[in-house]
Amino acid sequence: MAQMTMIQAITDALRVELKNDENVLVFGEDVGQNGGVFRATEGLQEEFGEDRVFDTPLAESGIIGLANGLVLQGFRPVPEIQFFGFVYEAMDAISGQAARMRFRSGNTKSAPMTIRSPFGGGVHTPELHADSLEGLVAQQPGLKVVIPSTPYDAKGLLISSIRDNDPVIFLEHMKLYRSFREEVPEGEYTIELGKADIKREGKDISLIAYGAMVHSALKAAEELEKEGISAEVIDLRTVSPIDVDTIVESVKKTNRAVVIQEAQRQAGIAANVVAEIQERAILHLEAPVYRVAAPDTVYPFSEAEEVWLPNYKDIVEKAKAAINF
Amino acid sequence: MNNMLEKIENQFEMFQILNEEGKVINEDAMPDLSDDDLKELMTRMVYTRILDQRSIALNRQGRLGFYAPTAGQEASMLGSHYAMEKEDFLLPAYRDIPQLIWHGLPLYQAFLFSRGHFHGNQMPEGVNALSPQIIIGAQITQAAGVALGLKRRGEKAVAFTYTGDGGSSQGDFYEGINFAGAYQAPAIFVVQNNQYAISVPVEKQTAARTIAQKAVAAGIPGVQVDGMDVLAVYKVTKDARERAVNGEGPTLIETITFRYGPHTMAGDDPTRYRTKDTENEWERKDPLVRFRKYLESKGLWSEEEENKVIEKAKEDVKAAIKKADETPKQKVTDLISIMYEELPSNLEEQMEEYKVKESK
Numbered sequence: 001m002a003q004m005t006m007i008q009a010i011t012d013a014l015r016v017e018l019k020n021d022e023n024v025l026v027f028g029e030d031v032g033q034n035g036g037v038f039r040a041t042e043g044l045q046e047e048f049g050e051d052r053v054f055d056t057p058l059a060e061s062g063i064i065g066l067a068n069g070l071v072l073q074g075f076r077p078v079p080e081i082q083f084f085g086f087v088y089e090a091m092d093a094i095s096g097q098a099a100r101m102r103f104r105s106g107n108t109k110s111a112p113m114t115i116r117s118p119f120g121g122g123v124h125t126p127e128l129h130a131d132s133l134e135g136l137v138a139q140q141p142g143l144k145v146v147i148p149s150t151p152y153d154a155k156g157l158l159i160s161s162i163r164d165n166d167p168v169i170f171l172e173h174m175k176l177y178r179s180f181r182e183e184v185p186e187g188e189y190t191i192e193l194g195k196a197d198i199k200r201e202g203k204d205i206s207l208i209a210y211g212a213m214v215h216s217a218l219k220a221a222e223e224l225e226k227e228g229i230s231a232e233v234i235d236l237r238t239v240s241p242i243d244v245d246t247i248v249e250s251v252k253k254t255n256r257a258v259v260i261q262e263a264q265r266q267a268g269i270a271a272n273v274v275a276e277i278q279e280r281a282i283l284h285l286e287a288p289v290y291r292v293a294a295p296d297t298v299y300p301f302s303e304a305e306e307v308w309l310p311n312y313k314d315i316v317e318k319a320k321a322a323i324n325f
Numbered sequence: 326m327n328n329m330l331e332k333i334e335n336q337f338e339m340f341q342i343l344n345e346e347g348k349v350i351n352e353d354a355m356p357d358l359s360d361d362d363l364k365e366l367m368t369r370m371v372y373t374r375i376l377d378q379r380s381i382a383l384n385r386q387g388r389l390g391f392y393a394p395t396a397g398q399e400a401s402m403l404g405s406h407y408a409m410e411k412e413d414f415l416l417p418a419y420r421d422i423p424q425l426i427w428h429g430l431p432l433y434q435a436f437l438f439s440r441g442h443f444h445g446n447q448m449p450e451g452v453n454a455l456s457p458q459i460i461i462g463a464q465i466t467q468a469a470g471v472a473l474g475l476k477r478r479g480e481k482a483v484a485f486t487y488t489g490d491g492g493s494s495q496g497d498f499y500e501g502i503n504f505a506g507a508y509q510a511p512a513i514f515v516v517q518n519n520q521y522a523i524s525v526p527v528e529k530q531t532a533a534r535t536i537a538q539k540a541v542a543a544g545i546p547g548v549q550v551d552g553m554d555v556l557a558v559y560k561v562t563k564d565a566r567e568r569a570v571n572g573e574g575p576t577l578i579e580t581i582t583f584r585y586g587p588h589t590m591a592g593d594d595p596t597r598y599r600t601k602d603t604e605n606e607w608e609r610k611d612p613l614v615r616f617r618k619y620l621e622s623k624g625l626w627s628e629e630e631e632n633k634v635i636e637k638a639k640e641d642v643k644a645a646i647k648k649a650d651e652t653p654k655q656k657v658t659d660l661i662s663i664m665y666e667e668l669p670s671n672l673e674e675q676m677e678e679y680k681v682k683e684s685k
Contacts, residue, residue: 056507104456108446166666
C-alpha cells in the first residue's frame, strides 16, 4: 500500500498495464518525453520506450483515428485527449467509429481502446477546458463512460477499462488530480465497470453523484447529519451504463433521492438516473427526485466558477426540500 | 507568387502509359506484367463493368439497396488494387466495392452490405479489410493507424485507402496523410478524382490545380495519374507500395477519372449538373476501350474471351443475389449481441425483452 494522489494512481495503472500487455500503447499530445501536461504519463516513455509511449501531431480527430486503425492490428491503445472540451474535434472518431466498430463489423472486429481525458471545474482553467461533456458520450451506444472520484477507484477502474475489449471513455476530474491522498494497493487490482459504490451508508435520503460532486455530496451528508438527517452517498463511478440495481435498492430503503452533477441541468446524465428511479421505484418515493446541476449557460468565465458550480450547500438545500416535501 | 504556384503544379503532371487509342506513349515506364496479368486485369475490369450494370438494374428492381455506381472508374479501382497483396489492409469508401470484392469479400456479402444486413460486413477470416466507410475522410486517419500498426509489427505490408475529390477537402484527409507522414507509416492514399462530389465540380472544392499536390502539406510524395489508364494506375501504385514496405513512408495518388453513372442510386440525376458533351468526352477515354485495343494489338484478347467474362459475371451475380436472399433476416437480439463482448446491464435487460417478443 502507498499513499497516492489520483494522478499518481492513474500513472501507476498505466505502468501496470504497459508492463502487463505489450499491445498497450499510450499516445497523445505531449504524453511522451514531457510526461503529459498533468504528469499523468511521467516516466512512462523512459521506462517503456518511444514505440509504446509517444507524442502525436496536434489533431484530436487524427489521434482517435490513429487508435481506430491500431486496434485493427491488434493493439490496445490508450490515447489521451488533452482536455475533454476538445472532444468535439474527435466526435466522429469516437462516436461515429470506435463505438460502432464491433457492431458494424458484425462482431468480427473490436475497438479495445481507453480514451483518457481530463475535465472539470474549480481550477480556473481557460475556455473549453473544464466543460462536463460526459452526457454526450453517455448517449452513444457502444461506449462505456467511467468517471472516478478517488485514487483507489481511479487505478482499479483504469486497469479494468484498459482490459475491456470495447471502447471506454475515462474522464479524470482536474480538481481531484492532487486534492487528496489515499491508500492505494501496489500492483494490479480491478474494479468492475458499471458498478456504483456506496461511499457512505444512510437511511433517510440517497445522494447520487459522480466526479467531484461525490466529495460535495459527502460534505453535504456531514452537514445533514448535524441536523439528524442520515444521507446515503452513492458514487456512480460508471455513468454509462449506470448501475440501476444499486441506485434502486438504495432508493427503496431511503424513499428519497437527489441526483447531483457538475454539468448543466440540460446536460450530464442526471435526467437518466431520475427516469430509471421513477420507472422502477415510484411507489417507494416520498418526494420527487430532485437534481442538483449547474445553470443552463455556457461553462462560466473562470472568475465566475465559484458562483456557478454546484456545491455542497446546493445539495443540502435540495436534500432538505426532499425531506420536507 | 504565381510563379511559385506554377513551379509546384509542374511537379504534378499527369502520369500516363496508354493513350486513348491504346498506344503505349511511355515505354520506359511499362510495368513488369506477364500476359496472364494483363488478361487478368482486363477480366476484372470487364467483370466489374457488368457488376455495375447488374447492380443498377437490381437496385431499380428493389433487390439491392444503397449503391454507388462504379462504371468509368475500373482502371482507377482495379489497377490500384492489382498492385496490392493479400496481406495489405484495405480501407474502402462507399464506392470502393470492387476493390473489396477482389480483395476477398464474397459477392453475396457485398450485396448484403448494399441491402443493410450485418452479415455483409463480416469479413471472412484472412480478408484484411474494413467494410465501406460512409463518413468521408474517416478512413484516411484510420489508414494512418493501420499503417503504423503494420510498421510496429514489422510486417512487409501496407494500408491502402480511397476517397474522392470531394473527400480531399475534409479535415480528416489532411490529418490522415499528415499523421502517416510524421510516422513514416506504410500507407497508400488514393484520391479518385471523378470530377464531381455529387453535383459539385472539383473546381469548387479547392483552388489547387491538382489534388496530388496536397501531399506537399504533409511532406510526402504525391503523384497524379491518368485514372482511365490501368497500366499507369498499376505502375504508380506498385511503386508507392514498394517505397512503403521499404520503410520510406506513405504516398498520395490522385487518379483522374470519371463516373459515368449518378453519384448513388438514391435519386441523384447527373443531367442537372453536367453536360452531354462532358460525358461524351469522358466516354472516349473509357478505360475498357483503351485497354481492349492495347490487348488486341498484342493478340491477347478477343470478343469470345470478353463474352465469357460477361457470362461468368452475370451467373455470379445471379447466384450471389440468391444467396443473399437466403440469408436469415436480422433480429433485434442479433443486433444487441454484436454491440459488446459482454453486455452491459441495460442491454442485458433489453435482450430478455426482445427474446420474449421474438419467441411469440
